[in-house]
Amino acid sequence: MAELGVAVVGFGLAGEVFHAPLIAAQERMRVAAVVTSSAERAERARAAYPGVRVVDTVEALFAEPDGIDLAVIATPNSTHAALAIQALDAGLPVVVDKPFALTADEGLEVIAAAEAAGLALSVFQNRRWDSDFLTLRRLIEAGELGEVRRFESRFERWRPVSKGSWREVGEATDGAGILYDLGSHLVDQALNLFGPAVEVYCELDCRRTEVRADDDAFIALTHDSGVRSHLWMSAVTPRLGPRMRVLGSESGYLTFGLDPQEDALRAGRRPDDGKPWGTVDPENWGSLGTPDDTHPVPSEAGDYPAFYAQMAAALLDDAPVPVDPNDAVETLQVLEEARRSAAGE
Template identity: 60%
Template sequence: MTGTTGTTGMNGGSGPLRVGLVGYGLAGSVFHAPLIAATEGLVLDTVVTSNPERQEQARAEHGAGLRFAGRPEELWARAGELDLIVLASPNKTHVPLATAALEAGLPVVVDKPIAGTAAEARTLAALAEEKDLFLSVFQNRRWDNDFRTLQRLLADGTLGDVWRFESRFERWRPRPKGGWRESGNPEEIGGLLYDLGSHVVDQALVLFGPAASVYAESDVRRAGAEADDDTFIAITHANGVRSHLYVSATTAQLGPRFRVLGSEAGYVKYGLDPQEAALREGERPRAGKPWGVEPETMWGRVGSGESPLTGGGTPVPTADGDYPAYYAAVAAALRDGAPNPVPATQAAAALDVLEAARRSARDGLVVTL
């Protein structure tokens, strides 16, 4: 077993793996806790939150037997009772908490971004390797419906040689919501570049490989906003594919989620994967029941020579979204030494691009990697 594959459960292989979840805000309550609870072989054991309302919410959603801790350090003190730590805490806490968990001998899942810099991410990866512990990053949008569909189209050669990949994660939020995610304090690692940018960059690298150069434009558009809320990233991949990535909270008219142009055909897909909305509404994935299913009216189109909005192209069935697959893979890695679904070294490569994008936007230049 290595830091990039897995470990056998600390409970000796009997019973479910016990998970300690740090944080029960949006990430913890909407994404991690429901997906952990839905995964065979995992059980949510302890939630770290000192907020009484969040404790009450978590108990109502996950049972009276759920335990609570006021501080993460309480988990390190009883590391022998747990098999996995999941960090759904603010970005600035990811590195110190992941370091402490690994030092306590605990495998770790960290929400994205794993760190503020690629160097920090690689230091964490090296520590996990040294400790022979599992360390993974929650890049859930590798299991989005449109992304899985595009992977299928690339694998079967439908598009030919891809020349340009356009990816948009756009919203219309003309007034800032506040909170650490929109803070201008560099210590908070806020702003869309590191928030939604972590998703679109990761997807581009998974699809088309390493980046050779990066150019970016980043702006603070909204009155009262402190961090970037309208950012464009252009990646030239080592294989020649160009990725044009847009993340924005200021988009009054939303563009296609994906527009992929190849030598034989293009693929255009509108609309976001439905899983986040379903989780926010309280729906939960359950064995034997449909999950991540999209209506035919939202299917993307493959074709050439005409816009899909005027009837061009052929509708392509969208693969079902599958966020539960991430934690199923985590459980398999911990139990059986199966591959890590998202190694920290891959997250570090994405951070190389994000750091280059920040430098490019600041200095107005193309950054070579």
């Protein structure tokens, strides 16, 4: 069986916790190289992936790309577009962590570079494989809700004091802040389910004194399909709302709590450890119905491994990439419009 050598560029939270374990669990991929300037992270990479090539700069990697079939850009947001283009110039297909770029125009430049090079390009919108999202898609496709009228979706945390990471204390102009961190997921899910947005409204706030970028946001979308999406993202929510409330003409779907895959990855698990992956216990299933008739709905298992399985198929079998980068550009256009709305423009 053909095996793809994958270079993980950046070995912070995204690279070490999300990308590398999912790549290593994919039978047609291996973690062949890691780029990190941190000696501590380099040692962890060598321990986790014996035989991995570790370099401290992307220039060193791209100067000698032998044995590398795919580059994964898992660096701070402000570097995504430039590094993706560098990887493409080196002859490598690319996966870019979300957000794809800082602006839609930057994203279009990366797409143009991939098309000119004839190389595959995708964006890691892993929340398309969340348990609740997959369950909702199943219910919609089965007609269980009737005509969907309103989609309410939240990623909320209670973190009254920031952890000091660049995502929280960096500048919004560098891609820090909750709008780009969690809004990238929420908007992508809404557009993926209900189509293009024709109206965007946003409230954007910075609540904590030590934080320079937004940490509390609300977006309202009106989709061309007529569905209205209300999306909340916050680091300062002392009482968490439902993860999703979806209202249709026949019934509604309500679910609380987050997909279990992130916690599993943060705990050091891998999808190939022989234990059930992405499953939700029955007591945490969502419910479907009306005030007079409500019943629990079995949750689909979350499936982050599907992203890299589909990426392997794209490179080895000429299948479509798992996420069309043009979708990510559309998400960036909404986020840019959201920021303009919040500024009163």
